[in-house]
Amino acid sequence: MKHTLLRALSIALVFALLVTVSPILPAQAAATDFRGVWVTTVLNLDYPSKPGLSVSAMKAEADAILDNVDQLGYNAVILQVRPTADALYQSSLYPWSSYLTGSQDTAPAENFDPLTYWVTAAHARDLQLHAWINPFRITQGSTAKPQHDVNALGKLNPARKNPAWTVKHTDGKLYFNPGLPETRKLVTDGVAEIVRNYAVDGIQFDDYFYPSGEFDDAAAFTKYGSGYANKADWRRDNINSLIRDTYETIHSINPDVQFGVSPVGIWANKTTSQYGSDTKGFEAYTSQFADTRKWVKSGWLDYIAPQIYWNIGFAVADYAKLIPWWSDVVKNTPVKLYIGQAIYRAGESKTAGAPWYGSDEIARQAAFNTQHDQVSGVIHFRYSFLNTNQSLRNTVAKMFAVPVTTPTPTPTPTPSTAPTETPAPVASSLAMPVPVKGLTVGRPTSTNITVGNGSYYIMGTSDPAKPILMNGTALTTRTAQGYWGTFVSLRKGANTFTFTQEGQTPVSTVITYKTASPQGPAKMKKAEIVAGSVFPKTTTEYRAPGDVVTLTCTAPIGATVTVTLGGSTFAMTPSAKTAPNADIYSTLYTYKYTLPKPSATGKVITIGTPKYNMTYKGTKHSRDAGGALMSLTDKAPFYATVKTDSAFVYPSGSTTGGPKFELTLGQKDYVTAVASNGAWVRLRSGGWLNAADVTLKAETAPLQIQNAALNYAVGAKVDSIVLQTTTAPTTNIAFDGKQIVYTIYGMSEAPPLKLPDGSLFTSVTSTFAADTATYTLVLAPNTVLDGYYMTSTADSLSLNLKRHPKLVNGAKPMTGIHILLDPGHGATDTGCIGPLGTALTEKHMNLYTSLKIKAQLEAWGAKVSLTRSNDTLPTLNDRVVISRELRPDAVLSVHVNSVVESTDSTNIRGLETYYRNQIGRGLSDLVRNTVIADLAYGTRRSNQANLYVNRPTWAPSALVETGFICNLEDFTRLSSDAEQTKLATSIATAIRDYFK
Numbered sequence: 001m002k003h004t005l006l007r008a009l010s011i012a013l014v015f016a017l018l019v020t021v022s023p024i025l026p027a028q029a030a031a032t033d034f035r036g037v038w039v040t041t042v043l044n045l046d047y048p049s050k051p052g053l054s055v056s057a058m059k060a061e062a063d064a065i066l067d068n069v070d071q072l073g074y075n076a077v078i079l080q081v082r083p084t085a086d087a088l089y090q091s092s093l094y095p096w097s098s099y100l101t102g103s104q105d106t107a108p109a110e111n112f113d114p115l116t117y118w119v120t121a122a123h124a125r126d127l128q129l130h131a132w133i134n135p136f137r138i139t140q141g142s143t144a145k146p147q148h149d150v151n152a153l154g155k156l157n158p159a160r161k162n163p164a165w166t167v168k169h170t171d172g173k174l175y176f177n178p179g180l181p182e183t184r185k186l187v188t189d190g191v192a193e194i195v196r197n198y199a200v201d202g203i204q205f206d207d208y209f210y211p212s213g214e215f216d217d218a219a220a221f222t223k224y225g226s227g228y229a230n231k232a233d234w235r236r237d238n239i240n241s242l243i244r245d246t247y248e249t250i251h252s253i254n255p256d257v258q259f260g261v262s263p264v265g266i267w268a269n270k271t272t273s274q275y276g277s278d279t280k281g282f283e284a285y286t287s288q289f290a291d292t293r294k295w296v297k298s299g300w301l302d303y304i305a306p307q308i309y310w311n312i313g314f315a316v317a318d319y320a321k322l323i324p325w326w327s328d329v330v331k332n333t334p335v336k337l338y339i340g341q342a343i344y345r346a347g348e349s350k351t352a353g354a355p356w357y358g359s360d361e362i363a364r365q366a367a368f369n370t371q372h373d374q375v376s377g378v379i380h381f382r383y384s385f386l387n388t389n390q391s392l393r394n395t396v397a398k399m400f401a402v403p404v405t406t407p408t409p410t411p412t413p414t415p416s417t418a419p420t421e422t423p424a425p426v427a428s429s430l431a432m433p434v435p436v437k438g439l440t441v442g443r444p445t446s447t448n449i450t451v452g453n454g455s456y457y458i459m460g461t462s463d464p465a466k467p468i469l470m471n472g473t474a475l476t477t478r479t480a481q482g483y484w485g486t487f488v489s490l491r492k493g494a495n496t497f498t499f500t501q502e503g504q505t506p507v508s509t510v511i512t513y514k515t516a517s518p519q520g521p522a523k524m525k526k527a528e529i530v531a532g533s534v535f536p537k538t539t540t541e542y543r544a545p546g547d548v549v550t551l552t553c554t555a556p557i558g559a560t561v562t563v564t565l566g567g568s569t570f571a572m573t574p575s576a577k578t579a580p581n582a583d584i585y586s587t588l589y590t591y592k593y594t595l596p597k598p599s600a601t602g603k604v605i606t607i608g609t610p611k612y613n614m615t616y617k618g619t620k621h622s623r624d625a626g627g628a629l630m631s632l633t634d635k636a637p638f639y640a641t642v643k644t645d646s647a648f649v650y651p652s653g654s655t656t657g658g659p660k661f662e663l664t665l666g667q668k669d670y671v672t673a674v675a676s677n678g679a680w681v682r683l684r685s686g687g688w689l690n691a692a693d694v695t696l697k698a699e700t701a702p703l704q705i706q707n708a709a710l711n712y713a714v715g716a717k718v719d720s721i722v723l724q725t726t727t728a729p730t731t732n733i734a735f736d737g738k739q740i741v742y743t744i745y746g747m748s749e750a751p752p753l754k755l756p757d758g759s760l761f762t763s764v765t766s767t768f769a770a771d772t773a774t775y776t777l778v779l780a781p782n783t784v785l786d787g788y789y790m791t792s793t794a795d796s797l798s799l800n801l802k803r804h805p806k807l808v809n810g811a812k813p814m815t816g817i818h819i820l821l822d823p824g825h826g827a828t829d830t831g832c833i834g835p836l837g838t839a840l841t842e843k844h845m846n847l848y849t850s851l852k853i854k855a856q857l858e859a860w861g862a863k864v865s866l867t868r869s870n871d872t873l874p875t876l877n878d879r880v881v882i883s884r885e886l887r888p889d890a891v892l893s894v895h896v897n898s899v900v901e902s903t904d905s906t907n908i909r910g911l912e913t914y915y916r917n918q919i920g921r922g923l924s925d926l927v928r929n930t931v932i933a934d935l936a937y938g939t940r941r942s943n944q945a946n947l948y949v950n951r952p953t954w955a956p957s958a959l960v961e962t963g964f965i966c967n968l969e970d971f972t973r974l975s976s977d978a979e980q981t982k983l984a985t986s987i988a989t990a991i992r993d994y995f996k
Contacts, residue, residue, distance in 0.1 A: 033376050033377050034075070034076060034303075034336070034338050034376055034377025034378070034379075035073060035074045035075045035076060035377060035378060035400055036074065036075075036076035036077065036078050036128075036130070036305075036338065036377065036378070036379035036380070037069050037074050037076075037077060037078070037379065037380045037382070037383050037386070038078045038080070038132065038379060038380065038381045038382045038383065039065060039077055039078065039079045039080065039382070039383045040080050040083075040382050040383070040384075041079070041080040041081070041083050041088060041097065041099050042080060042083035042084060042099065042134075042140060043099070043140060044099050045382065045384060046065070046382055046383045046384050047061055047062065047065060047079075047383075048061055048099070048100065049061060051098065051099055051100060051101060051102035052101060052102050054109070055108060055109055055110045055112040058100075058108070058112065058114060058117075059112075059117060062114070062117060062118055062121055063121060065077075065383060066118075066121050066122055066125055066127060067125070068386065068387070069127070069383070069386075070125045070126075070127060072386065072393065072396050072397050072400060073396070073397060073399070073400025073401065074127070074380075074400065075126070075127060075128060076127060076128035076129075076130060076201070076379075077118075077122055077127055077128070077129055077130070078130045078132045078202075078204055078379060079115070079118055079129060079130070079131060079132055080132040080133075080134075081114075081115055081131045081132060081133065081194070082094060082097075082131075082132075082133045082134060082190065083097065083099065083134055083137075083140075084097075084098075084134065084137055084138060084139055084140050085137070085138040085139075085153070085157055085158065085159055085176070086098060086099075086104050086154065086157065088100060088114045088115055089113055089114065089115035089116070089194065089197075089198065090107075090113050090197075091190070091193060092193065093158060093186065093189060093190050093193060094156075094157070094158065094190065095153075095154035095155075095156040095157050096108070096154075098154075100114065103154070104153060104154025104156070104157060105154035105155055105156050105157075115131065115194075115198055115200075116198065119198055119199050119200060123199070128201040128202065129200055129201055129202075130200065130201055130202035130203065130204050130258070130260070131194050131198070131200045131202070131203050131204070132204045132205075132206060133187075133190070133191070133203065133204065133205055133206075134205075134206055134208050135176075135187045135205055135208070135209070135242065136175045136176045136178055136183070136187070136208060136209065137173060137174075137175060137208050138150075138153070138157075138159045138166060138173070138174040138175060138176060139153075139173050139174040140173065141171075141172035141173050141174070142171070142172040142173075143170070143171060143172045144172070145172060146168075146172035146173075147172060147173065147174060148168040148172075148174050150163045150166060150174070158186055159174065159176065162182070165177055165180055165182060165183050165186075167215060167216050167217060168216070169211050169212070169214075169215060169216070170212075170214055171211055171212075173211065175211060175215075177217055177220055178209065178210060178217075178235070178238045178239060178242065179217045179220035179221060179224060179225075179234070179235065179238050180220055180224075181224075181793075184238065184241060184242045184245065187242060187246070188242070188245050188246050188249045191203050191246055191249055191250060192249050192250075192253060195249075195250055195253045195254055195257050196253055200257060201256075201257065201258060202257060202258035202259065202260055202302070202303075203246070203250055203257065203258070203259050203260070204259075204260045204261065204262060204305070205243075205246075205260075205261045205262070206261075206262050207262060207263050207264045207284070207288070207290075207307060208288075209239050209284075209288045209289060209290045210235055210239070210288050210289045210290075211288070212287060212288075213232075213286070213287065213289075215235075217231075217235075221234060223794075224793075224794035224795060225794055226726050226727075226794060227641070227665075227666040227726070227727070227728065227792070227794055228794070229643070232286070232289060234794065235289035236285070236289045236290070236291045237793075237794075238289075239289055239290050239291070240291060240294065240295070240300075241793065243261065243295050243300045243301070244298070244300045246259060247259050247300045247301065247302075248715075248717065248718070251717075251816065252715070252716030252717055253716075255815060255816030256815070256816075258302040258303060259300075259301055259302050259303075260301055260302060260303040260304060260305055260338070261292070261295065261301055261304055261305070262304075262305040262306070262307060262340055262379065263284050263288075263290055263292045263304070263306055263307070264282060264283075264284045264287075264288065264290075264306070264307055265281075265306045265307050265308040265309065265310070265317065265322055265340070266279050266281045266282060266283050266284065266317060266322070267283065267284055267285055267291075267292050267293045267329075268283045268284070268285040268286065268293075269281065269283055272285065272286060273285070275293065277321060277322055277325040278318075278321050278325075279316065279317045279318070279321065279322065280315075280316050280317070281316050281317040292304065292306070293329055294885075295335075296329050296330055296333055296335045297329070297333060297882075297885045298885040298886065298887075299333060299334050299335065299818070299865070299885060299886040299887070299888075301335050302334075302335065302336065303335060303336040303337070303338055303376075304326075304330070304335055304336075304337060304338070305337075305338040305339065305340045305379050306322070306326055306337075306339065306340060307340035307342075307381070308322050308323065308326075308339055308340060308341070308342075309340070309341075309342035309345065309381075310322075310342075311355035311356060311361050311365075312355075312361070312364055312365065312368060313355065314355070319365055319368070320368060323339065323368060323369065323372055323375065324372060326339075326374075327372045327373075327374035327375060328374075330374050331374055331869070332865065332866055332867060332868060332869055332882065333865060333886070334818065334863050334864075334865045334886070336376040336377070337374050337375055337376055337377075338375075338376060338377040338378060338379050339365075339369060339375055339377070339378050339379070340378075340379050340380075340381060341362060341365060341366075341378050341379070341380050341381070342381060343359075343362055343380040343381065343382075343385050343386070343392055343396070344381055344382060344385045345361075346358070346359040346361065346362055346385070346389055346391070346392045346395075347359060347389055347391065347392065358391055359389065359391045359392045359394075359395040360395075362392065362395055362396070362399075363395050363398070363399060366378065366399045380396070438461070438462070438463055438501075438504045438505075439460070439461070439462050439463065439468070439499060439500075439501045439504035439505065439506070439507055440460045440461045440462075440507060440836075440837070441458060441459075441460040441499065441507050441509050441837075442459050442460045442461060442833065442834060442835040442836045442837035442839075443457070443458060443459040443460070443833045443834065443835065443837060443901065443966070444456075444458070444509060444511065444901070445833060445837045445838055446509075447508065447509050447510065448509070448510045448512075449509075449510075449511055449512070450511075450512040450513075450514050451490070451511060451512070451513055451514075451901070451902070452513075452514065452515060452516055453490075453513070453900075453901075453902035454489060454490050454491075454513055454902075455487065455488065455489050455490060455902045455903075455904075456487075456488055456490060456511050456901050456902060457485060457486070457487045457488075457901055457902075457903065457904060457905050457966065458485065458486050458487075458488060458497065458509065458511075459483070459484065459485045459834060459835040459966065459968075460483075460484055460485075460499065460507075460835055460837075461482055461483055461484070461835055461836060462478065462482040462483075462484055462499075462501055462504070463482055463501060463503065463504060464478070464479070464480055464481060464482035466501055466502045466503065466504075467501070467502075468484055468499060468500070468501045469499065469500045469501070470486060470497055470498070470499050471496075471497060471498055472500075477906060477968065478968070479968050479969070479972050480972075481972055483835040483968050483971060483972060484835070484968070485835070485905070485906065485966075485968050487904040487906065488511075490511060490513035491513065492513055492514070492515070493512060493513065493514075494510055494511075494512045495510065495511045495512070495513060496508060496509075496510050497509050497510075497511070520580060520585075521557060521576055521579065521580065521585035521586060521587055522585065522586050523583055523584065523585055523586075524556060524584040524585065524586050525584075526584070527555075527556045527559070527584055527614070527616040527617065527619045527621065528555070528614070528621045528623075529553050529554070529555050529561070529612050529614050529621055529622070529623040530553070530554040530555070530586065531623070533552065533553045533554035533588075534552070534553045534610065534612055534623055534624075534625045534626065535549075535550070535551050535552045535553070535610065535625060536610075536625050536626055536627035536628070536629065536677065537625070537626045537627070537677050538626040538627055538677050538678075539626070539627045539674075539677050539678040540627045540628050540629075540630055540674070540678075541627055541628070541629050541630065541673075541674065541675055542604075542630045542631075542632050542638070542671065542672075542673055542674040542675075543595050543629065543630070543631060543632065543672070543673045543675070544595065544631070544632055544633075544634075544672040544673060544682075545595050545596060545597040545598060545631055545633055545634075546594065546595060546597050547594070547595045547673065548592050548593070548594050548595075549592075549593050549595070549629070550590050550591070550592055550593075551563050551565070551570075551572070551590065551591045551592075551593050551610055552588060552589065552590050553572070553588075553589050553612045553623070554586050554587070554588055554589070555574075555586065555587070555589055555612075555614045555616070555621075556579075556584050556585065556586060556587075556614070556616045557574065557576050557577065557578065557579040557584075557585045557586070557587045558577070558578075558579060558616065558617075559574075559589075559614045559615060559616035560614070560615045560616075561574070561589040561612065561613065561614050561615075562612075562613045563591055563593075563610050563611065563612050563613070564610070564611045564613065565593065565607060565608050565609075565610045565611070565629065566596070566607045566608050567608075569613075570591045570593070571591070572589035572590060572591045572612075573589065573590055573591065574587045574588070574589050575587045575588045575589075575590070584616075593629075595607065595629075595631050596631070598631070598633060600633055601633045601634040601635055601636075602633060602634070602635045602636055602637065602702070603633050603636055604630055604631070604632055604633075604636045604638055604698070605630065605631040605633060606628060606630055606631075607628070607629045607630060607631055608628060608629060609624055609625050609627070609628045609629070610624070610625040610629065611623075611624050611625070612624075612625070627677075632670075632671060632672055632673070635670060635684075635702055635703075636670065636671075637670075637698060637699045637700055637701065637702060637703075638670065638671045638696070638697075638698050638699075639668055639669065639670060639671060639696070639697055639698075639699060639703060640668070640669060640670075640671045640681050640683060640689065640694040640695070640696055641666065641667070641668040641694060641695045641697070642663045642664060642665055642666060642667045642668070642689075642693060642694055643665070643693065643694060643695045644665065644692075644693045645664065645665050645884070646662055646663075646664060646884055647662065647663045647664070647667075647689050647690070647693035647694065648661075648662050648663075648689070648690075648693075648951070649661050649662065649663060649683075649686075649687035649688065649689055649732075650687060650688045650689070651687060651688070652688060653673075653675050653676050653679075653680035653682070653688045654676075654680070654688075657946060658916070658946035658948070658951065659951060660687055660732075661687075661731075661732050661733055661734075661953075662789065662790065662953065663689070663730060663731070663790065664728075664789075664790040664791055664792050664797075665792050666728045666792040666797075667728045667729065667730050667731065667790070667792065667797070668703065668727055668728060668729065668730065668746075669683040669684055669685050669703070669729065669730040669745060669746060670683065670684035670703060670746075671683065671684070671696065672684050673688075674691070674696070678691055679691055681694055681696065683730055684745065684746075685730040685731075685732065685743075685745035685746075685772075686732070687732075703727070703729075703746050704746055704747070704748050704771065705723075705725050705727060705729050705744075705746055705747050705748060706748040706749075707748075708723055708724055708725045708747070708751050709723070709724045709751055710722070710723050710724075710751040710752070710753045711724070711753075711754075712753060712754065712755055712756055712759055714756055714757075714758045714759055715803070716803075717802065717803055717805070718800050718801065718802050718803065719759060719760055719800070719801045719803065720798045720799065720800050720801070721742065721753065721775075721798065721799040721801070722796050722797070722798045723744065723751075723796060723797045723798070724795060724796055725795070725796065725797060726794065726795050728792045728797040729744055729745050729746040729747065729797070730744075730745045730746065731743060731744050731745070731790060731797070731799070732745075733788055733790075733799065733953070735785065735788065735917070735918050735919065735953075736918055737918045737921070738778065738779055739776055739777060739778045739779060740761075740775075740776070740777045740779075740785070740788065740801070741774065741775070741776050741777075742774070742775045742776075742777065742799055743772060743773070743774045743775075744772070744773045744774075744775075745771065745772050746771055746772075747768070747771055747772065747773045748771070749768060749773070750766045750767065750768035750773035750774075750775075751773070752766075753766065753775055755777075759780075760777075760779060760780060760783055760785060760801055760803065761777040761778055761779055761780060761783075762778050762779070762780045762781070763777070763778045764776065764777045764778075783804075784804035784922070785801060785802070785804070785919070786802040786803065786804045786805070786889065786890075786919070786955065786956055787801075787802035787887075787919055787952075787953060787954045787955045787956065788800060788801050788802065788919070788953055788954070789884075789887070789953060789954040800954075802889075802954065802955070804995070805817050805889050805995050806995060806996075807992070807995050807996055808861075811861075812859075812860055812861025813860055813861060813992065814857060814860040814861045814862035814992055814995065815861035815862075816861075817861075817862045817863070817889045817890075817995060818862070818863040818864075818865070818886070818888040818889050819857055819862050819863070819864050819865070819888055819889060819890050819891075819892070819991060820864075820865045820866075820867070820882070820883055820886055820888040820890070820891045820892075820955075821850045821853055821854055821864060821865070821866050821867070821891075821892055821893075821894060822850075822866075822867040822868075822879050822883075822891065822892065822893035822894065822949055823843075823846040823847040823849070823850040823866065823867065823868055823894050824842065824843070824846045824893055824894060824895040824896075824949075825841075825842055825843040825846060825873070825895075826843050826846075826847070826868050826871055826872050826873040826874070827843075827871055827872055827873035828873060829843065829873050830842065830843050831843045831846065831895070831896065832896055832897070832898035832965045832966065833898075833965065833966075834965035834966060834971045834974075834975075835968070835971055836975070840975055841965075842895065842896040842898070842965055843871070845896050845962070845965070845974050845975075845980075846894045846895055846896060847868070847869075847870075847871075848980055849894050849962060849980055849983060849984055849987075850866060850894045851866075851869075852980055852981055852983075852984030852985075853892075853894070853984045853987050853988045853991075854866065855984075856984060856985055856988035856989075857988050857991060857992070860988070860992055862992075865882075865886055865888065867879045867882050867883075876948040876949060877948075879893070879948075879949050880948065880949060880951055880952065883949075883952050883954070883955065883957070884952065884954065887954050887955060888955050889955060889956075889995070890923055890955055890956045890957075890991060890994065891920075891949075891952060891955050891956070891957040891958070892923070892927070892957075892958055892959070892960060892987070892991065893947075893949045893950070893957075893958070893959040893960070894959075894960055894962065895959060895960065895961050895962070896961065896962055896963060896964075896965045896974060897912070897961035897962075897963060897964045897965070898964060898965050898966045899964070899966060901966075905964060905966040905967050906967070906968075907967075908964055908966070908967055909938050909963065909964050909967040909969055909970045910937055910938015910939060910940040910963065910964070910970070911928065911931050911932065911937040911938055911940060911960065911961065911962055911963055912928065912938075912940035912941055912942070912943060912960075912961050913925070913927050913928040913941075913942045913943070913958055913959065913960045913961070914942070914943050914944070914945045914947055914950060914958065914959040914960075914961070915942070915943075915944055915945075915950055915957070915958050915959075916944065916945065916946060916947055916950035916951060916957070917950070917951075917952075917953050917957070919952075919953050919955070919956050919957070920950055920952075920956045920957040920958045921942070921944070922956060922994065923956040923957070923958040923990075923991070923994050924942045924943075924958035924959075925942045926990045926993060926994050927942075927958060927960055927987055927990040927991070928940075928941070928942040928960075929942075929990075930986055930987070930989055930990035930993065931983065931986045931987060931990065934982075934986040934989070935982060935983065935986055937962075937963060937970075937973075937983070938963075947959055956994070960987065962974065962983060
């Protein structure tokens with residue numbers, strides 16, 4: 001049943017606050033794209049009306065339901081096809097449902113397959129048919145009458161065949177244990193069976209995952225839960241794996257089949273998570289271990305249909321608060337939002353004016369939905385209530401009175417290496433909002449600024465029909481649209497520039513050229529070693545033998561300063577030796593200390609706490625460091641374990657230079673340094689991680705992976721090299737465009753790796769030295785590797801290798817391909833400034849170009865996501881996180897270029913592209929070459945650079961600088977809607993052609 005959440009709120013519902021009945025809005029206000037209804041088969045609630053019906057009776061009941069919903073205006077039916085580990089279709093994995101014939105294992109007469117009939121009959125009426133599955137429920141018992149006996153099930157039931165997979169729960173039901181890989185595979189195999197054998201339009205899971213926190217899965221947690229902070233995180237990861245694997249399974253077979261989930265309406269309350277909703281009800285996150293928000297943010301669904309079964313104004317869970325919350329969750333994701341509405345509650349109250357009196361609440365909710373653009377449809381629970389409530393039927397018919405385009409099924413495209421001709425370019429309906437202005441100065445944006453250089457490029461707008469003067473002299477650098485620019489030299493002090501034009505109000509700007517004063521040493525109030533200047537400042541510093549650390553403190557110029565550490569005293573060197581005058585001035589004192597190399601290994605050795613001593617003109621002062629210095633000898637049992645889904649590894653203890661590679665949850669290594677006041681951690685395998693990404697722990701056992709197996713698994717979209725291990729070691733991946741070098745640290749040996757038929761590679765070689773296994777895999781000829789990334793489970797670590805998607809025949813060649821576009825900057829970060837100043841900046845142009853690219857790609861069948869779709873400002877990290885969660889087939893960040901204002905940008909123009917990793921080079925080169933060939937927008941290059949948004953290795957990632965906003969010629973085309981459309985079409989063409 002779909003109203004699981006109500007059991008937690010049944011008492012609260014009795015005391016629901018009365019609300020004033022608001023007038024029903026006109027029918028057209030309630031129009032939605034997806035109009036679904038659930039048809040329930042468990043307990044014969046909707047279909048069939050009872051077990052044992054004849055085939056003709058079952059067909060007649062199906063036809064009556066489909067005719068009824070079609071007449072009422074629905075365009076989709078969600079039919080429950082696997083209610084209790086049994087099937088309403090021919091299955092090799094599950095027995096026939098007892099709700100059909102009265103007993104499991106007994107097939108309907110005449111070889112009747114209900115699902116085949118429902119799909120054919122639904123499509124004949126232009127209705128979608130989604131197959132609704134309960135993934136883990138085996139029986140429909142209750143507390144009073146439990147059904148825990150597997151021997152009472154059909155002989156073909158997988159639960160009876162595998163009783164160890166089951167858990168008896170306190171609610172009287174029997175469940176498959178989600179913590180077992182075997183049960184999750186059973187679910188995904190069952191989904192694959194339906195998608196291969198039936199022309200369904202979608203697969204939908206309902207809200208039954210873990211039934212509660214009391215679930216008896218201790219043995220499974222002991223076996224599979226190592227590496228998790230607690231059982232709750234492990235349970236959530238089990239369900240995350242199921243959702244992700246199901247999505248990938250469906251789309252590897254038929255990308256047109258939608259995958260959706262209908263969870264309980266509350267992900268988490270605000271008291272549980274800062275991201276939660278303003279509610280106080282039963283939570284999916286903590287009660288069912290279903291991280292529904294993550295599924296959306298990760299793009300593991302095509303749609304989500306939360307069951308929001310409460311009225312507007314209900315204090316515990318207000319419909320009017322949950323709709324905006326869910327709308328915000330799906331924003332900037334490819335996931336559609338359909339709202340599960342409780343039509344079964346219509347008319348349940350006997351009191352006029354109560355929320356559920358009559359059917360007005362359903363209409364109010366439908367009207368409320370239309371106020372939120374992210375709501376793309378509704379699904380009603382459940383069918384039978386439409387037959388027994390005429391008022392409800394009238395309300396539903398009125399809600400659906402406005403015609404919509406019926407989302408009829410699309411045939412699966414036939415793959416082809418030679419796609420047919422694609423349709424003509426599609427221009428977004430969005431127009432570039434270029435303000436019509438007279439005489440203005442757009443850059444600088446202020447009328448009075450101070451600069452540190454002796455030149456400045458001023459830009460602005462004017463009436464193009466009349467001359468423009470600067471301080472009485474005519475300007476000659478101007479476009480037909482009236483955009484002008486002039487490069488001026490500045491004298492020291494204030495420079496006033498006044499621009500005049502006939503019929504226009506003069507405008508002036510003052511640019512003050514002021515060189516920075518040289519910074520001398522700072523004065524001190526007294527002679528001392530300054531607090532907070534000593535090293536380490538606050539925390540213990542761990543380093544390896546032989547490391548050189550710089551001991552520092554700040555003290556007066558002219559002082560004698562020493563540092564005592566490990567029983568020895570060392571003289572420190574001042575940065576400045578002479579003070580400006582007789583006052584006391586400070587300077588930095590340093591000493592480079594080399595950690596000794598003891599003969600012992602496997603130990604953590606205390607060197608000591610540095611003590612700093614100063615003598616200055618007879619004044620003595622000492623100060624101890626805030627932390628000690630420790631030595632981590634080789635293989636000292638002090639470990640770092642990655643605790644986040646992703647952890648970038650840097651070449652030094654800072655973000656300078658960008659990351660080298662990425663680790664994933666659970667990977668573990670020896671620590672050789674903890675530095676910068678505990679902010680950075682260095683691993684024995686090399687590289688530094690942000691300390692916030694790892695858990696540090698001293699143990700006793702050495703870290704060495706033994707008896708591990710390494711297997712290569714060929715997938716439809718992603719191949720995986722899987723290391724079977726309960727302790728995930730650290731790794732490194734290097735790719736040069738022709739071969740992958742995969743390094744695994746902390747190994748006792750290099751397990752053999754065999755390449756199966758159909759792999760991406762022609763050969764693999766391995767070496768082993770110093771606990772390190774290295775595998776070199778050479779790509780097969782004409783093979784494109786489109787990404788790589790690490791994932792882990794409780795007993796495995798996988799290097800995932802993305803295959804290159806291919807176009808398909810037909811008018812929509814990009815069907816099944818997912819693109820992420822990243823419009824740079826936004827909100828308070830305007831980006832670069834041009835002649836129109838803040839009225840039209842880089843942030844505006846980036847978004848307009850991205851939306852036009854999106855329109856063209858979607859016309860070719862691609863799924864397109866945006867990191868921002870309005871004037872918001874995701875951080876650079878937000879943009880990378882969105883990319884990681886979606887793992888699209890390609891990422892393009894859209895920007896506009898500029899040069900500093902002190903540069904003459906008269907002749908600096910053109911489009912250029914950037915990539916960081918070899919994975920992104922092909923996309924970067926193709927975008928640059930295509931636009932240059934199509935539109936001749938300059939002759940600039942495709943460049944390699946350490947750009948934050950190009951970090952991803954999980955997909956080809958490139959950045960395009962579409963032109964120079966500070967160049968009048970480029971600005972003219974960048975501010976033209978027609979030119980933007982041509983540019984966007986050319987970029988979209990390059991993205992499409994990348995997948996040829």
